[in-house]
Every structure is written in C-alpha cells, then in structure tokens.
Amino acid sequence: MGGKFPGKYPGSMRFACIFQIAILAFMGIIVLSKAGLLWPQWSVFAETAIWFIVAYLVLGTILNLITRSVWERRIWAPVTLLMLITSIMVAIT
Template identity: 55%
Template sequence: MSINVSGIIFSSLTSIVILFQIALALGAPWGRFAMGGKYPGRFPISMRVIALFQAVVLAFLGLIVLSKSELAVNQWYEFSLSAVWFVVAFSVLSSIMNLISRSKGERAIWAPVAIVMVITSLIVALGYNYD
C-alpha cells in the first residue's frame, strides 16, 4: 500500500470519526458507542464539549498525516516528519482503548477502525511504498 493511499484511508476514517463526534456533540443518542458506553443515550453537556474537542484533535491528526503523505498542507511537511509519530502513538492508544471498552458496540465498530488507522499512520510515518 502506498503512502498516498494510506494517507487517504487514514484521513477518510478520521473524517468519519470526526462526523461521529460532531453528531454526539449535537445530541445524537449514540453514547453507547463512545466513552465505554458510560452515557448510553445523549451525552451530557460536558461530554458534548469533550466530543467537540476530540473532533478538533482528530482533524489536526488527519492534517498531519495528509501533510506527511504530501497530499495537502504542504507547509506542514517538515513538522509532520516528527509529528506523525504522535499520530501513530495516538492511534495505538485509541486502538487499545477501543479494544478494552466495556461497550460491545464501541469494540465492534471503532476498534477495527482504530486498528486500520494504526496501520495506515504507521505506513505514512515509515514512508514506505508497498506498491
């Protein structure tokens, strides 16, 4: 898999997660699929703010991967050379958290997404093309 394809996959998955977080922040009753299912319906206001914060962080991570993949934000390229390793670490942590979640829905939906994000961010970080 090429760096560009990996960057596109990572960014596409990140966009889906961002949309999910925004939906939670706007009151979608999908809490059972996030934060260990602690809030099974609509998130309380404090969790909605956290969901928005997570969306912003994820957008930043997606931009780092796009920059390292040389697909967008070219002015960040030098920064992305080291920052992409934070993205990899974040993705690994996210995978672990989703795999150990008490929420079956979170494990079923978001753990596979997080694992693919680990793989694709690692390919981008290492800079290998597997064509």
C-alpha cells in the same frame, strides 16, 4: 466513550466530543501533509508529529479493544486499528 451515557450526552461530554473532533481533524491534516497531499509547508512538522499520531492510535486501539462497550469493540476497535496501520505506512514512507 465507553458506552457510559445512553441517549443524550451531558453538556461536558458534548464538549469532549467537539474536542475529539478537533483532535482528529488536526491528526488528519498532519497525516495528509506527511503524505504530501495537503499543505506542503507543514512537511517538516509532520515528519515528527506523525509519530505522536502513531502513539496516540496505539493507545486508542488498545482502549477500544478493552472497553466494556460491545459496540465500541465492534466498530471503533477495527476503525482505530485501520487508522493505526495506515498512519504507520505513511510514517515510514
């Protein structure tokens, strides 16, 4: 989150982290469903939703590349880029 809060996060930021975890879990379910590995009943929804995930990851990769936080650039930029590449691979298959 930009390295703005060293040490413990304030309460509102802790809630934001929990919300982000939920978003990432939902994204994982969609990608796995689109790949045919989880919940086949979601496959129709996943066909469209995967492209929203790709767009979200494009934005996330860009933001992690331009952040002032050195650690976010070093750690999270490659992670989001890898997630972007793999989600595109799943989306086009």
